[in-house]
């Protein structure tokens with residue numbers, strides 16, 4: 362045989378030896394729940410020390426070989442496709458939205474959302490107030506899209522704010538709007554009674 366062909370055959374033959382050469386493939390080990398004479402209790406498995414986190418549970422379970430982030434990507438896609446807020450509006454979501462709003466939106470839109478933020482006071486074009494009929498009636502998805510894609514002179518925030526956080530901010534903006542404009546009749550009876558008892562309340 363010519364030399365290159367010999368080398369090729371040699372490589373193929375030797376490659377088969379790799380498994381036999383590497384003992385780590387076949388080193389002695391116990392299968393789960395196998396008995397052992399090594400420990401006094403006759404079991405091969407040891408009780409993990411207190412506080413040990415099992416790897417196949419919680420957030421860590423998603424991070425082992427090849428599955429890293431799959432669940433997070435699916436959640437992002439679902440959130441991006443939602444037309445209305447897909448999350449239950451609870452305190453946790455609102456607090457998350459409040460914090461993200463404070464970081465990303467408040468400098469221009471102000472703490473109450475009237476558009477009189479510090480950046481605007483220093484010369485940036487003033488955004489519209491959230492407390493106007495058009496934005497009160499705007500669908501959740503419009504607010505989400507403004508965050509993701511920008512609007513007029515406002516830059517997009519899609520590269521910094523995750524889809525789930527965009528919805529959290531949308532929920533918080535709704536809260537801001539309610540804080541300035543609530544229909545008295547929509548209040549729970551106890552609050553309505555409190556409001557009616559205020560001095561100057563409409564009879």
Ligand code: HEC
Nearest residue numbers: 465466469486487488489504507508512513514515518530
């Ligand atoms: C650097 C200042 C600035 C920041 C930061 C900013 N905005 Fe704006 N925003 C504006 C301006 C200016 C406009 C008006 C744009 C226009 O009409 O050209 C606007 C408009 C809007 C509108 C109204 C869109 C409409 O239909 O009229 C919404 C809603 C909004 N922003 C939400 C947000 C949210 C939520 C954030 C935070 C994630 C944010 N903005 C961050 C400046 C900003």
